[in-house]
Amino acid sequence: MTSVVERLSGPRPVFSVEFFPPRDAADEQQLWLAIRQLEGLDPAFMSVTYGAGGSSRDRTIRTTGRVVQETSLLPMAHLTAVDHSVAELRNVIGWYAAVGVRNVLAVRGDPPGDPNGEWVKHPQGLTYAEELVRLVRDLGDFCVGVSAFPYGHPRSQDLDTDTEYLVRKFRAGADFAIAQLFFEAEDFLRLRDRMAAKGCDSPLLPGILPLTTVRTLRKTVELSGAQVPASIARRLDPLQDDPVAFRAEGIDIVTELSQRLIDEGVPGVHFYTFNRSKATTEVVGRLGLLPARA
Numbered sequence: 001m002t003s004v005v006e007r008l009s010g011p012r013p014v015f016s017v018e019f020f021p022p023r024d025a026a027d028e029q030q031l032w033l034a035i036r037q038l039e040g041l042d043p044a045f046m047s048v049t050y051g052a053g054g055s056s057r058d059r060t061i062r063t064t065g066r067v068v069q070e071t072s073l074l075p076m077a078h079l080t081a082v083d084h085s086v087a088e089l090r091n092v093i094g095w096y097a098a099v100g101v102r103n104v105l106a107v108r109g110d111p112p113g114d115p116n117g118e119w120v121k122h123p124q125g126l127t128y129a130e131e132l133v134r135l136v137r138d139l140g141d142f143c144v145g146v147s148a149f150p151y152g153h154p155r156s157q158d159l160d161t162d163t164e165y166l167v168r169k170f171r172a173g174a175d176f177a178i179a180q181l182f183f184e185a186e187d188f189l190r191l192r193d194r195m196a197a198k199g200c201d202s203p204l205l206p207g208i209l210p211l212t213t214v215r216t217l218r219k220t221v222e223l224s225g226a227q228v229p230a231s232i233a234r235r236l237d238p239l240q241d242d243p244v245a246f247r248a249e250g251i252d253i254v255t256e257l258s259q260r261l262i263d264e265g266v267p268g269v270h271f272y273t274f275n276r277s278k279a280t281t282e283v284v285g286r287l288g289l290l291p292a293r294a
Ligand SMILES: Cc1cc2nc3c(=O)[nH]c(=O)nc-3n(C[C@H](O)[C@H](O)[C@H](O)COP(=O)(O)OP(=O)(O)OC[C@H]3O[C@@H](n4cnc5c(N)ncnc54)[C@H](O)[C@@H]3O)c2cc1C
Pocket: 048, 049, 050, 051, 052, 078, 079, 080, 105, 106, 107, 108, 109, 110, 127, 128, 129, 130, 146, 147, 148, 153, 154, 155, 156, 157, 161, 162, 165, 166, 168, 169, 178, 179, 180, 181, 207
C-alpha cells in the first residue's frame, strides 16, 4: 500500500476526501453511499475523523478497517490525544497497523464538550500533537499528517509562534499537513510562506468545505475563526433566502478558490465532505481532477 505523501508527489494535483464516523444506522448508510460514490472518482486518499468519546472512536476504527478490507481507497485514520493514556494510544496505533492502516493524521484534539475550554491532559497522556507525531513514528512505518491553521490556532499567541510549533511537528516526523478552513487563497498562501520562511517546504494541503448552504458558511466561520470577507459576503449575502442560487454561487466560489491554489502549486485539495458526495464531485469535476474513466 502506498502512503499519502507518495500520492502527493505525483506530476498532477490530486484531491482527497474526509468523513466523520456515523452516529447511527441511517448515518452509516449515508456514509457508505458517499464513500462508494467518491471511490469511483479515485481520490488520492480518504480520511475518517476521530471523535471525542468511546463509541464514536470505535466507529472511526471500525469504518477505517472496513475501508481497508472492502474498498480500493487509501485510508488515513485521524487520532487525537484527548482522554487517552500513552498506553491506550499505543493500542489504537497498533490496531491501525494490524488492519493495514499506514497513514495517520496526528492531532491534539479539543477538550470534550467545550472546544475553547481548558486543555487538561490525561495524567498518563500527551500535551501536544508534536508528541503524538513522535509516538506514531516510533511505533512503525507510518506516514503522518498534522493540522495547520491559516489564521493561527485559536490558542496561539501570535502567528510566528503558531508557525514555529507547526514546523516543530514536521521536525518531529510529520510528512505533510492539512489546513483548517479558510476563506481566501492568500490566507492559505501566507501560511505556506510562513512555513517556507522557517525552512519548511513539506506538503501543505488546503482544506475545502463546499459552500452549499448557509450552514456550511457558518461552519466555515466557526472552524476557521475568521469572519466572512467582503468579497464573499457580496456574492452570498443577497442569496441567503434562495438555497438553489446560494448553492450555485457557493460552488463557484470554492471552485475558483481551489483553482487558484492549484495554479499556485498545491499538491492536492482536501475536501471536508460532511459524508456527502455530490458537491465534492461537482467541484473536482470542474477542476479537471477526475480520472478519464469517471
Ligand atoms: C485537518 C484537521 C483535521 C482534524 N481532525 C480532528 C479529529 O479527527 N478529531 C478531533 O477531535 N479534532 C480534529 N481536528 C481539530 C484539532 O484537534 C484541534 O483544532 C486542536 O485544537 C488542535 O490540534 P493540533 O493538532 O493542531 O494541536 P497542537 O499542534 O498540539 O497545537 C495546539 C496549541 O498548542 C500550541 N503548541 C503546539 N505545540 C506546542 C509546544 N510544543 N509548546 C507550546 N505550545 C505548543 C499550538 O500553537 C496551538 O496553539 C482537526 C483539525 C484539522 C485542521
